[in-house]
Every structure is written in C-alpha cells, then in structure tokens.
Amino acid sequence: MISFLIRLALCLASLLPAAGWSAPVRWASDGTSNVPYLFHDPADQSRMAGFENDIVTELGRRIGRDTEFVQNDWDGLIPGLQRGFYEMVIDGIEMTPEHMEALDFSKPYYVTSERIVVRRDQAGLDSFERLGGHTIGTLKDTLAERMLRERADVTLRTYDEESNVFADLRDGRLDAVLIDGPIALYYGEADPMLRLVGPPVGQLSYGIAFRKGANVLLRQKMDAAIESMVRDGSLHRILARWNLWTPEMAEWTGDHAEPAISPDEWTRYLNAIRKSQGMKARMERYVGFLPLIFRGALMTLAVSACAMCLAVLLGMILALLRRYGPGWAGLLAGLYIEVVRGTPLLIQILFIFYGLPAIGVRLSPFVAGVLGLGLNYAAYEAENYRAGLQSVARGQMEAATALNMTHTQALRYVVVPQAFRVVVPVMTNDFISLLKDSSLVSIITLTELSQTYVRLSSTYFDYFGTGLMVGAAYLLLGLPFVRLAKMAERRLAVSERRSVRN
Amino acid sequence: MVASSSMFFAGCSKLPEIILQSDDQNAGPGSPGPAFSVETVLRAENISKAFDGHVVLRDVSLSVMRGELISIIGPSGCGKSTFLRCLNFLEIPDDGVVTIADDTIRRNRGPWKAKDEAQAHQLRAHVGMVFQSFNLFPHRTVLDNVMLAPRVVKRTSAPVAEAEARDLLDKVGLGAAALRYPGTLSGGQQQRAAIARALAMRPEVMLYDEPTSALDPRMSEEVLGVMRALDEEGMTQIVVTHDMRFARAASDRTVFMEGGGIVESGDPDLMWDNPTDPRTRAFLGSSLR
Ligand SMILES: Nc1ncnc2c1ncn2[C@@H]1O[C@H](COP(=O)(O)OP(=O)(O)OP(=O)(O)O)[C@@H](O)[C@H]1O
Ligand SMILES: [Mg+2]
Numbered sequence: 001m002i003s004f005l006i007r008l009a010l011c012l013a014s015l016l017p018a019a020g021w022s023a024p025v026r027w028a029s030d031g032t033s034n035v036p037y038l039f040h041d042p043a044d045q046s047r048m049a050g051f052e053n054d055i056v057t058e059l060g061r062r063i064g065r066d067t068e069f070v071q072n073d074w075d076g077l078i079p080g081l082q083r084g085f086y087e088m089v090i091d092g093i094e095m096t097p098e099h100m101e102a103l104d105f106s107k108p109y110y111v112t113s114e115r116i117v118v119r120r121d122q123a124g125l126d127s128f129e130r131l132g133g134h135t136i137g138t139l140k141d142t143l144a145e146r147m148l149r150e151r152a153d154v155t156l157r158t159y160d161e162e163s164n165v166f167a168d169l170r171d172g173r174l175d176a177v178l179i180d181g182p183i184a185l186y187y188g189e190a191d192p193m194l195r196l197v198g199p200p201v202g203q204l205s206y207g208i209a210f211r212k213g214a215n216v217l218l219r220q221k222m223d224a225a226i227e228s229m230v231r232d233g234s235l236h237r238i239l240a241r242w243n244l245w246t247p248e249m250a251e252w253t254g255d256h257a258e259p260a261i262s263p264d265e266w267t268r269y270l271n272a273i274r275k276s277q278g279m280k281a282r283m284e285r286y287v288g289f290l291p292l293i294f295r296g297a298l299m300t301l302a303v304s305a306c307a308m309c310l311a312v313l314l315g316m317i318l319a320l321l322r323r324y325g326p327g328w329a330g331l332l333a334g335l336y337i338e339v340v341r342g343t344p345l346l347i348q349i350l351f352i353f354y355g356l357p358a359i360g361v362r363l364s365p366f367v368a369g370v371l372g373l374g375l376n377y378a379a380y381e382a383e384n385y386r387a388g389l390q391s392v393a394r395g396q397m398e399a400a401t402a403l404n405m406t407h408t409q410a411l412r413y414v415v416v417p418q419a420f421r422v423v424v425p426v427m428t429n430d431f432i433s434l435l436k437d438s439s440l441v442s443i444i445t446l447t448e449l450s451q452t453y454v455r456l457s458s459t460y461f462d463y464f465g466t467g468l469m470v471g472a473a474y475l476l477l478g479l480p481f482v483r484l485a486k487m488a489e490r491r492l493a494v495s496e497r498r499s500v501r502n
Numbered sequence: 503m504v505a506s507s508s509m510f511f512a513g514c515s516k517l518p519e520i521i522l523q524s525d526d527q528n529a530g531p532g533s534p535g536p537a538f539s540v541e542t543v544l545r546a547e548n549i550s551k552a553f554d555g556h557v558v559l560r561d562v563s564l565s566v567m568r569g570e571l572i573s574i575i576g577p578s579g580c581g582k583s584t585f586l587r588c589l590n591f592l593e594i595p596d597d598g599v600v601t602i603a604d605d606t607i608r609r610n611r612g613p614w615k616a617k618d619e620a621q622a623h624q625l626r627a628h629v630g631m632v633f634q635s636f637n638l639f640p641h642r643t644v645l646d647n648v649m650l651a652p653r654v655v656k657r658t659s660a661p662v663a664e665a666e667a668r669d670l671l672d673k674v675g676l677g678a679a680a681l682r683y684p685g686t687l688s689g690g691q692q693q694r695a696a697i698a699r700a701l702a703m704r705p706e707v708m709l710y711d712e713p714t715s716a717l718d719p720r721m722s723e724e725v726l727g728v729m730r731a732l733d734e735e736g737m738t739q740i741v742v743t744h745d746m747r748f749a750r751a752a753s754d755r756t757v758f759m760e761g762g763g764i765v766e767s768g769d770p771d772l773m774w775d776n777p778t779d780p781r782t783r784a785f786l787g788s789s790l791r
C-alpha cells in the first residue's frame with residue numbers, strides 16, 4: 001500500500017515538470033486586416049487562418065508545446081512583448097538592422113520581396129524605376145517605405161492598414177502600391193480591379209521576434225524547428241498551399257524543387273471573397289456579423305459604464321475640492337484637471353497600459369481602459385460640476401447659512417440639487433461622447449465595437465455595410481443613456497420633495 | 503397697529519434707563535453688573551470690517567432691546583448691509599464683539615477657525631435673515647422652503663415641521679400657495695415666504711436687508727404689513743431700508759449710518775424733525791424729495 005503511494009507520488013512528481021513544460025507558448029499578432037498572415041476565416045469568423053498561423057502551429061508541434069494566440073494591435077505588438085504579455089511576436093516583422101537592435105529574432109521563416117500593384121487599366125508602372133513622377137502608397141515602417149523615401153521623384157503616401165492602401169488605389173488616389181509580396185498577392189491579385197506587375201523589388205525576411213535577451217532556449221528551439229521544417233519541405237508545402245512560395249525562398253533554402261502542391265488555401269480564400277460579393281451572400285454575412293457586433297457592443301458598454309461611474313464620482317470630488325476644499329487641495333485638483341484636459345486621451349490610455357508597468361503597476365486591458373477613460377472624463381465632469389455650482393446664485397448658500405445649516409448641509413440640500421439640474425443635460429452628452437471615445441481602448445487589445453468594425457470590414461473590404469451596422473449599434477447603445485438621464489431628472493425632482501416631509 | 507407698537511416701545515428706545523427701573527424683574531437688590539443686559543437681546547460693540555484694506559465699518563456699536571424695531575438708513579455704500587451681515591457672521595468682522603441672547607463672539611483680527619465657525623453656528627440659531635432678492639430655494643415648494651431648515655438643522659419630525667410651516671404660511675397670508683414653487687409667485691409673495699422660512703427657525707432677532715427694494719409699492723405694503731404684525735407680537739427686528747416712510751412710521755428707533763459709522767440714532771420723529779448732525783439733515787433732506 002505504502003509502496004503504491006510512493007510510486008503514485010513519484011509518478012505525479014515526474015508529471016510536474018512535464019506540466020510546466022507544456023504550458024502554451026503565447027504568440028501575438030494583429031489578426032485584424034492582416035490577410036494572408038493571420039485573419040478571421042471569411043467562411044467561418046470564429047476560426048483563425050493565415051500562413052503564419054499554419055507555420056506557428058507546426059512549429060509548436062515540433063517543439064512539443066501548445067501555442068496560444070494573443071490578439072494585439074499592430075502598434076501594441078512590440079510594447080506588449082516588452083511587457084511580457086507573450087513570448088513571441090509573429091506578424092511579418094521584418095528583420096531590419098534597427099529591429100534586430102531592439103529585439104532578438106529567430107531564423108527567418110519567410111523571405112520575400114516588395115511587389116508593385118496597379119489598377120488593371122494602368123500601364124507603364126511595371127518597375128521600381130518607372131514609379132517616378134507618380135503617387136505611390138505603401139505601409140509605414142516597411143522596406144518599401146524606406147526604398148520609396150530615397151526616391152525624390154515619387155510622391156509617397158504611407159498607411160497603417162493595408163486595406164486602406166488598396167481602397168485608395170482603387171479610388172484613384174494612388175497610381176500604384178509597392179508592398180510586401182504576400183499583401184500584394186492577396187489584396188492586389190485577388191481584386192478583380194487590380195493586378196500585380198513587374199519584377200520583385202528588393203528583398204526582406206520575416207523572423208519571429210523575442211524580447212531582447214529573454215526566452216533564449218525557446219528561440220533556439222524555434223530555430224531548430226524552422227530548420228527542420230525547411231529540410232523536410234513542410235515549410236515549402238505550407239507556403240505553396242498559400243501560393244506564397246517565392247524565388248527568394250527557393251534561393252534562401254536551396255530548395256529548388258517544384259512539387260505539385262495545389263494552392264488550396266489561396267483558392268479557398270479567392271472563393272470565399274468572390275462568393276461574398278453577391279447580394280444574398282452579403283445579407284447572410286451581415287446576419288452572421290450580429291453575434292460579433294453584439295459581443296463588441298457589450299464590451300463597449302461595460303467599459304463605458306464603468307468609466308462613467310468613475311468619472312462622475314471623481315469629478316464630483318474634484319469639483320467640490322476645487323470650490324470648497326482647502327487651498328492646496330483645490331490647487332491640486334485644478335492642476336489635475338488642466339493636465340488631463342491638456343493631453344490627448346489616446347496618450348493617456350497608452351500611458352496607463354504600457355507606461356505604468358515601468359513603475360510596477362500592471363493593469364489588465366479592461367481595467368486600464370476604464371481607468372484611462374474614467375480619469376479623463378472625470379476632469380470634464382469636474383468642470384461641468386463646477387459650472388453647475390457656479391450657476392447656483394451666491395445668495396442660495398447665504399440663505400442656507402443664515403438658516404443655520406452647516407456648509408455640508410447647505411451643499412447637500414440647497415446647492416448641489418440645483419447644480420444637478422444644470423449639470424444633467426451636459427452629463428448626458430458627456431456620457432454619449434464617452435461611449436464613442438471608448439473606441440480608443442481598442443488600441444490596448446480590447447475587442448469592443450470599433451475593433452469589431454475594423455476586423456469585419458477589412459476582412460471583406462466592406463466598410464459600408466459593416467459601418468452602417470456598427471454605427472447603428474453605437475446609436476442603440478446611446479439611446480438608453482438619454483432616457484436614463486431623463487428618468488433620473490424626474491426621479492430627483494420627486495425624491496427631493498419627499499426627503500423633507502417624510 | 504403702527505401707532506400702538508411704536509408708542510409702546512417709544513420710551514424704551516430713547517431712554518433705556520427708564521425701562522431698567524420699570525421692567526427689569528431680574529435686577530434684584532445687590533445683583534452685580536448692568537441689569538439691562540437681560541433686556542438687551544443683541545449687542546454689537548466696536549465692529550470693524552475692511553475688504554482688502556478698504557475700511558467699510560469703523561467701530562460700529564449698537565444695542566437692541568427685545569421687541570424693538572430698528573431701521574438702519576444711510577446713503578448707498580455706507581456699510582449698512584455689511585454691518586447687518588456682520589451680526590450673523592455672513593460677513594466675518596475683523597474686530598469687535600457680537601452678543602445675541604446668551605452667545606458672544608469676540609473678534610480680534612485673528613484667523614477665522616473651525617472653532618469660531620462652530621460658535622457662529624450657535625449664535626445664528628437666534629437670528630433669522632431676509633434678503634433683498636428673497637433667495638428662496640427655487641427647486642423646492644414654498645412649504646419645503648419653510649420646512650427644510652427645521653428638518654435638517656433641528657431634526658424636527660416631518661409632521662411637526664409641516665404643521666408649523668403651514669401655520670407660518672397662514673400667518674404671512676400664503677396658506678394657499680404652500681405647494682407652489684417660488685418661481686410661480688409674485689415678488690411680494692416670495693418675500694413673505696422668505697420671512698416665514700426665517701421664522702420657522704424660531705429666531706429671537708430678525709434681520710432684513712432692504713426687504714422691499716425689489717418690490718413695487720403694493721407688494722412692499724404686503725411685506726411691511728407682515729413686519730408690523732411681527733412687531734406687534736414683540737419680535738425684535740433690524741431693518742436696513744431705503745423706505746423712509748416705513749423707517750419713520752414703523753420703527754422704534756432709526757439708525758443713520760454714513761461712511762462706515764453710525765452718525766446718529768434715536769426716535770424717528772425726533773430725528774426727522776430735528777436732526778442733530780448736519781449729515782443727517784442733508785441725507786433726510788435729500789431723501790424727502
Ligand atoms: N464682499 C465685498 N468685497 C469687497 N468690497 C465690498 C464687499 N461687500 C461690500 N463691499 C464694499 O463695502 C462698502 C459697503 O458696502 P455695503 O453693501 O455694506 O453698503 P450699503 O450701505 O449696504 O449700500 P447699499 O445701500 O447700496 O446696499 C461698499 O463700498 C462696497 O463696495
Ligand atoms: Mg446694502
């Protein structure tokens with residue numbers, strides 16, 4: 001019996017390191033507007049697709065660990081890596097000298113070039129040299145951007161979102177787009193209005209990014225896994241299925257074989273977006289969006305409601321301190337209000353989420369979002385309440401004092417209720433604009449309504465219909481607040497009278 | 503009633519000593535100190551006040567007997583309002599002593615501390631105040647205006663507070679307007695409601711700062727009528743006013759202020775007929791026209 005227990009214990013103990021070992025490797029990417037790297041499968045929104053997704057899954061299998069995808073905004077990817085939210089970033093991160101200075105990279109898992117995309121009817125722009133004298137678009141912080149910057153004869157326009165680059169190309173705001181090969185293929189070639197032209201331009205490599213000096217063991221394992229995928233042709237197979245095997249890859253891997261691999265992921269994608277063009281398909285798609293929009297709306301509502309509560313509470317404290325508190329407290333409150341109102345909300349949210357960890361304060365995206373919005377709106381509420389208090393005639397406070405009410409009683413029964421009447425309509429408006437400003441928290445990885453819009457619309461190149469739906473969702477969200485405020489106003493009027501007589 | 507009240511108090515205001523002998527029950531043989539302190543309900547001594555170095559009141563003293571109606575008159579800016587507001591510490595005097603009933607506050611150029619505010623709170627319990635602009639609470643009905651302070655400050659139960667408030671409103675002729683909001687009342691009605699509101703705290707002294715200046719003559723008369731009735735009942739009242747007719751006809755004593763001090767005070771008829779100071783003469787002369 002005892003020996004059995006000992007054996008059991010030993011058995012469990014031997015499992016422990018294994019359990020620790022198999023904790024999933026967290027990797028981050030921006031899965032919105034990111035075809036063909038990583039995106040929500042157009043045919044099934046809940047499934048992540050993309051050639052990087054396939055590569056990561058295979059790499060994880062080879063090193064014997066599960067992988068866990070972490071969604072983050074493009075701009076937040078590297079800050080999140082530095083904060084240790086996840087171990088790796090895999091999102092077409094170019095292995096430039098500057099990047100390699102700041103980050104550790106695995107071996108490249110993909111080598112490609114920049115390609116030129118033009119409108120189908122456009123002739124003559126089929127080489128890098130011949131782009132001169134034209135307006136060219138590309139993504140920020142890419143090889144293409146650096147190359148185009150050298151060209152004084154090119155009017156350069158840079159973008160954050162690939163879908164916007166191509167929208168502008170289609171609409172004639174750009175003459176051509178120079179962009180990473182995979183994007184050129186999936187956005188340019190897949191679009192019946194556009195085409196890929198000319199030879200490849202330049203060369204670039206994507207690697208897996210790690211925090212500098214961290215996870216060295218994991219990086220070495222990843223290197224080995226990439227090498228083994230190159231050797232046994234599985235990397236070739238994945239890329240070929242996505243129609244992304246390039247001459248550069250053949251060059252770099254020395255793998256010049258041309259196995260018959262059908263580009264089934266590429267065709268699947270083409271079919272999916274072609275099918276989604278018809279009116280009926282569109283309608284069906286919109287119905288399919290509803291649960292996602294509902295979920296986004298819930299998140300928007302949750303963040304906004306919590307932030308509003310914080311803003312109202314803190315705003316009142318600030319306003320009262322400023323008007324009735326001791327001198328130094330009023331000064332501090334005033335300073336707070338000036339600083340908050342004088343700096344952009346976006347910066348405040350980023351600072352709270354990415355900046356505060358520098359002094360040891362780590363907040364979840366939700367809490368950071370609520371704090372960012374709440375602390376910001378508190379300043380506006382404080383000003384609102386101050387104006388409200390000022391709107392109450394001085395004589396009211398004097399009359400209350402002469403009736404021998406204490407300062408607090410005078411505020412509570414005479415001044416604040418009157419101020420409230422002035423303040424409520426403004427507060428209602430503030431609440432509605434807070435609801436809209438809550439879209440800013442999408443930047444700290446919260447998938448709320450705006451984030452849902454960006455994701456859905458960029459997957460289908462459909463900014464119009466999706467936009468109407470999301471807009472309607474915001475309007476619907478705002479409505480109850482208007483009604484709530486009106487109700488509160490009525491209730492207040494009644495309860496005030498009661499409070500004296502009962 | 504004007505005649506009776508002013509006649510009843512005429513003697514006492516002019517010659518306090520006479521009352522001492524006739525009215526003072528407490529002044530037993532050998533009792534120390536000035537016996538008239540029992541009858542003096544309010545005493546201000548050497549009140550001084552400056553705003554940002556600009557002196558507005560200079561050593562102003564005034565004693566008020568229980569039941570007196572005192573009018574304070576004088577040119578605009580001479581410090582009447584400031585003096586009145588110093589009596590219940592809406593304005594904090596720099597210097598001087600205020601005694602109302604048995605509460606005394608001494609000021610000696612020191613800072614105004616929480617302890618002083620607590621004392622002022624006690625003292626204000628004896629004083630009601632009525633303002634030129636009524637200052638009713640616009641978000642509450644007339645009845646609630648009257649009930650609020652007793653409920654909040656004295657913790658009077660709601661039924662008792664309401665019964666008393668309704669009595670007071672009846673008394674000032676506003677029984678029917680109890681549930682209306684101040685904004686729907688005429689100026690005269692509002693000012694009468696304000697008087698009822700102040701009376702609800704059962705003050706021993708009522709202060710009025712130009713209670714009728716914002717009212718037309720007919721409405722003024724409603725308000726002055728209420729004040730006369732209060733005088734009949736023996737309420738002590740101090741009225742800053744520009745209404746010379748009222749000051750002369752209704753008050754027991756008139757105080758003429760100029761340049762931050764009291765120039766002359768006494769029986770109104772004597773003062774009008776035979777002012778001792780040329781400044782008084784000039785002021786009354788100009789204001790009669
Ligand atoms: N809060 C204040 N700050 C600065 N100066 C003031 C303040 N209150 C009153 N004063 C000044 O004190 C002086 C006396 O004012 P006060 O209101 O007491 O005069 P008044 O005799 O009541 O005049 P009126 O008949 O016009 O009401 C005026 O010169 C006025 O400008
Ligand atoms: Mg005045």
